[in-house]
Amino acid sequence: MPLTEDLHALIQHTPFVDTHEHLLEESARIALLERDSAPAYGSPGAFPAWPAPDFGWLFSQYAATDLLIAGMPRADLLKVHGWELSPKEKYRLLAPWYARARHTGVMQAAQTSLQLLFGAEDLREDNAERIADQFRTRIHPGYYRVLLNDIANLEYTQVNCLHSPVFRETEQPELLAQDISFVKLATELDVPAVSKLANRDVGSLKDWHEVIDWCFAEFGPRAIAVKNQSAYVRALDYARVTAEEAAPLFARYLRKPEVLSPAEHKAIQDHLFHYCIEKATEYGLPVKLHTGYYADENKMPLHRLRRNAGDVAELLLAHPKTTFVIMHIDWPYDAETTALAKHFNNAYVDMCWIWVVNPLAGVRWLKEFLVTAPSNKVLTFGGDYLAVESVPGHAALARKGIAQVFGELLRDGWLHEHEVESLAARIMHGNAHELFDERRVARG
Numbered sequence: 001m002p003l004t005e006d007l008h009a010l011i012q013h014t015p016f017v018d019t020h021e022h023l024l025e026e027s028a029r030i031a032l033l034e035r036d037s038a039p040a041y042g043s044p045g046a047f048p049a050w051p052a053p054d055f056g057w058l059f060s061q062y063a064a065t066d067l068l069i070a071g072m073p074r075a076d077l078l079k080v081h082g083w084e085l086s087p088k089e090k091y092r093l094l095a096p097w098y099a100r101a102r103h104t105g106v107m108q109a110a111q112t113s114l115q116l117l118f119g120a121e122d123l124r125e126d127n128a129e130r131i132a133d134q135f136r137t138r139i140h141p142g143y144y145r146v147l148l149n150d151i152a153n154l155e156y157t158q159v160n161c162l163h164s165p166v167f168r169e170t171e172q173p174e175l176l177a178q179d180i181s182f183v184k185l186a187t188e189l190d191v192p193a194v195s196k197l198a199n200r201d202v203g204s205l206k207d208w209h210e211v212i213d214w215c216f217a218e219f220g221p222r223a224i225a226v227k228n229q230s231a232y233v234r235a236l237d238y239a240r241v242t243a244e245e246a247a248p249l250f251a252r253y254l255r256k257p258e259v260l261s262p263a264e265h266k267a268i269q270d271h272l273f274h275y276c277i278e279k280a281t282e283y284g285l286p287v288k289l290h291t292g293y294y295a296d297e298n299k300m301p302l303h304r305l306r307r308n309a310g311d312v313a314e315l316l317l318a319h320p321k322t323t324f325v326i327m328h329i330d331w332p333y334d335a336e337t338t339a340l341a342k343h344f345n346n347a348y349v350d351m352c353w354i355w356v357v358n359p360l361a362g363v364r365w366l367k368e369f370l371v372t373a374p375s376n377k378v379l380t381f382g383g384d385y386l387a388v389e390s391v392p393g394h395a396a397l398a399r400k401g402i403a404q405v406f407g408e409l410l411r412d413g414w415l416h417e418h419e420v421e422s423l424a425a426r427i428m429h430g431n432a433h434e435l436f437d438e439r440r441v442a443r444g
């Protein structure tokens with residue numbers, strides 16, 4: 001049996017393919033060094049502005065949610081993200097709430113990023129100034145490569161841009177492969193934005209089909225996958241609705257969307273969702289679906305989430321030639337995804353986000369998964385972050401979890417020592433190569 005440190009070293013040296021991020025373009029992060037310079041991208045989710053270039057970025061997005069849920073006043077959090085206070089003043093506002101939330105996966109990832117990027121065991125009042133300074137000076141051309149390739153040991157990342165209607169034209173396609181988002185094509189329709197992008201007038205469902213066709217023709221050859229997070233706004237119970245049934249509803253929608261009933265809106269979405277799945281299949285693009293737990297706070301309809309896996313089973317049946325990637329292991333209903341991956345040829349499960357949402361659920365789930373379903377059906381890392389600085393910490397947590405899984409399986413005799421290296425390579429990058437390599441742009 002290998003010594004624990006050998007196992008940790010092996011996992012440390014095995015690169016991940018990172019299958020899910022929301023990273024901004026590096027040039028946009030550089031532009032954000034100047035106050036008010038880059039709201040070209042829009043604001044991040046529930047917050048009115050991007051953070052100032054300091055450690056506030058490590059306490060944005062999921063860390064911000066943990067702080068708010070712990071009780072931090074939103075106005076104080078905004079000051080931590082803002083440009084007015086000194087680093088020490090920001091730290092003092094943060095400290096009481098950080099203390100309450102510091103054991104969560106999200107905060108442990110933030111602490112690990114502080115260690116990896118700034119050599120600091122943790123953020124304290126007496127190092128806040130130095131870390132804020134170093135955070136800013138680190139942001140320069142080429143820093144994404146250093147953080148993602150060299151420090152986080154990722155081969156490349158797959159990015160779902162939240163700030164483009166369909167597809168982000170990236171400046172670094174070999175590092176930041178891009179998903180097509182088909183949310184605005186099907187489930188949260190944005191006819192004005194997408195028809196402008198396609199430079200077409202839309203007066204009928206047929207026209208809209210042509211806009212979707214154009215999006216796939218234009219972006220499909222350069223996309224790595226398609227992504228849809230409609231589970232945030234509706235159930236995944238996409239019924240089969242024919243074009244003949246949907247066409248009159250869509251025509252009414254174009255004239256006056258507010259007169260349609262919820263059932264009529266659903267029917268349009270149902271039709272277009274399946275249409276997009278078929279287009280993705282035609283272009284050989286895996287379909288990534290958000291399932292399970294919600295980001296942000298105070299809005300999660302758990303009754304509905306509970307049915308995600310069952311609804312996905314219907315999609316797997318309806319589209320047997322389509323590869324589906326079930327994201328975030330559908331936590332807290334993660335056992336169902338193991339059943340789907342074990343039963344359906346076309347179901348894959350992605351552990352993206354989970355190592356910060358619930359790291360020990362990740363350990364438990366992966367350990368069970370490896371003795372239940374074929375090991376080629378799992379992807380083990382996606383950071384799910386807007387801030388590149390948060391990714392190394394998350395990747396370190398994922399490696400800690402995977403090393404624990406292997407350690408426990410070896411200890412209990414479920415795995416042999418000679419299998420570890422190839423299995424680690426498979427689940428950390430090999431499966432992603434099998435699923436996505438045809439889609440990769442030639443790496444220069």
Ligand SMILES: [Zn+2]
Pocket residue numbers: 020021022160384
């Ligand atoms: Zn995401």
